[in-house]
Amino acid sequence: MLRISDDLKLNKNFNDSIDDFILAASIKSLKPYKVMDDDLMYSKLLSGDVHFHLEELIAKELSDWVEINSKNNTAVRSDNSHLSEDELKGLLFEIKPVVDNFLDIKCNYCPKIDYHNGYTGFIPTKNITNTVSFVSFIAAFLTPAIYDLMPPQVLDSLTQKIPEIFVYTSTMLLGGYGILSLSNKILRKIPVSTEKKYVYDHLQDKVLCLQDPKNILASSIGHEYDHAISHQIFKKEYLTDKQSFFEGHARGVERFIGQSYAKVMNNRQYESSYNNTAIEEFSQVYYNISQNLNLPTSKVDNLFEIFFGEKANILIADCKESTSLKHAIGHVFFRINEEKHGLNLYAKSLRSGFEF
Ligand SMILES: [Zn+2]
Numbered sequence: 001m002l003r004i005s006d007d008l009k010l011n012k013n014f015n016d017s018i019d020d021f022i023l024a025a026s027i028k029s030l031k032p033y034k035v036m037d038d039d040l041m042y043s044k045l046l047s048g049d050v051h052f053h054l055e056e057l058i059a060k061e062l063s064d065w066v067e068i069n070s071k072n073n074t075a076v077r078s079d080n081s082h083l084s085e086d087e088l089k090g091l092l093f094e095i096k097p098v099v100d101n102f103l104d105i106k107c108n109y110c111p112k113i114d115y116h117n118g119y120t121g122f123i124p125t126k127n128i129t130n131t132v133s134f135v136s137f138i139a140a141f142l143t144p145a146i147y148d149l150m151p152p153q154v155l156d157s158l159t160q161k162i163p164e165i166f167v168y169t170s171t172m173l174l175g176g177y178g179i180l181s182l183s184n185k186i187l188r189k190i191p192v193s194t195e196k197k198y199v200y201d202h203l204q205d206k207v208l209c210l211q212d213p214k215n216i217l218a219s220s221i222g223h224e225y226d227h228a229i230s231h232q233i234f235k236k237e238y239l240t241d242k243q244s245f246f247e248g249h250a251r252g253v254e255r256f257i258g259q260s261y262a263k264v265m266n267n268r269q270y271e272s273s274y275n276n277t278a279i280e281e282f283s284q285v286y287y288n289i290s291q292n293l294n295l296p297t298s299k300v301d302n303l304f305e306i307f308f309g310e311k312a313n314i315l316i317a318d319c320k321e322s323t324s325l326k327h328a329i330g331h332v333f334f335r336i337n338e339e340k341h342g343l344n345l346y347a348k349s350l351r352s353g354f355e356f
Contacts (some may be wrong), residue, residue: 140175222257248330281328
């Protein structure tokens with residue numbers, strides 16, 4: 001009998017033709033290259049063709065939304081169980097080979113994974129800064145006490161060599177640094193509600209997750225693991241302002257993992273997280289480019305009315321108001337380019353020299 005990861009791997013080309021462009025490569029052999037920047041990617045979406053494409057994609061995701069949320073899917077098959085920390089690690093180990101296979105890479109690399117209650121965005125204090133901050137924190141408080149304890153003759157000869165003001169200033173500066181570092185460390189642990197539910201923190205090399213049920217976790221872990229892989233391959237390029245490229249890439253992996261689990265587990269709820277995001281992000285880009293190109297929006301307006309009734313106007317207004325479109329732009333760009341390259345797009349676009 002096949003293990004689940006074998007079952008999942010077999011899914012790779014379930015709706016795609018095999019393309020011999022790709023050879024499984026080790027992660028180190030993949031050379032980073034200059035990926036398309038956010039502005040260029042957005043400018044490539046400003047066309048009537050994309051507008052038309054988005055109408056079709058939004059209609060498709062909305063009909064999927066009905067199926068995914070239909071009673072006979074949710075009532076019988078919902079998997080709302082929460083995973084322990086060990087089970088969470090197990091899930092990442094299950095997803096990793098499936099994503100590696102999808103991207104045609106071979107690597108032993110795997111990031112860490114943990115739950116979090118909110119991401120503060122503070123730079124993590126590493127071991128060295130922890131030690132320095134602890135020592136300086138203690139020193140700042142102990143110096144005056146040590147001075148008090150010293151016999152006057154010793155103190156006099158000492159302060160002749162090192163001026164007292166210098167000692168106090170430097171311990172205060174060190175102490176200040178210590179307090180700042182420690183407070184960063186403490187603040188990181190305070191739960192802060194954040195828009196970012198799932199994060200790949202490259203400074204800790206760790207995927208941070210919320211305690212969602214497994215059917216939400218799986219595709220989201222796929223997305224964050226893809227960021228970890230991209231960071232390994234692209235290094236500095238990953239950190240520059242090319243968010244749309246990396247988010248679009250990760251959305252593709254997220255969708256693939258959701259679909260693969262849905263098929264193997266016979267439960268379309270594994271697709272629900274991606275599906276909700278797709279409806280939202282495709283509509284955001286649709287209304288944005290409609291406005292920019294002065295194109296009618298009646299088709300999607302009508303779809304929203306049919307599917308969401310009274311709520312349609314509020315949802316449409318939300319889409320129109322959204323200002324941060326970088327994730328959405330990358331998502332639409334990759335999804336539309338799947339038509340040209342198939343699902344191999346995600347493996348190809350990690351290889352240097354690739355052009356859309
Ligand atoms: Zn992301």
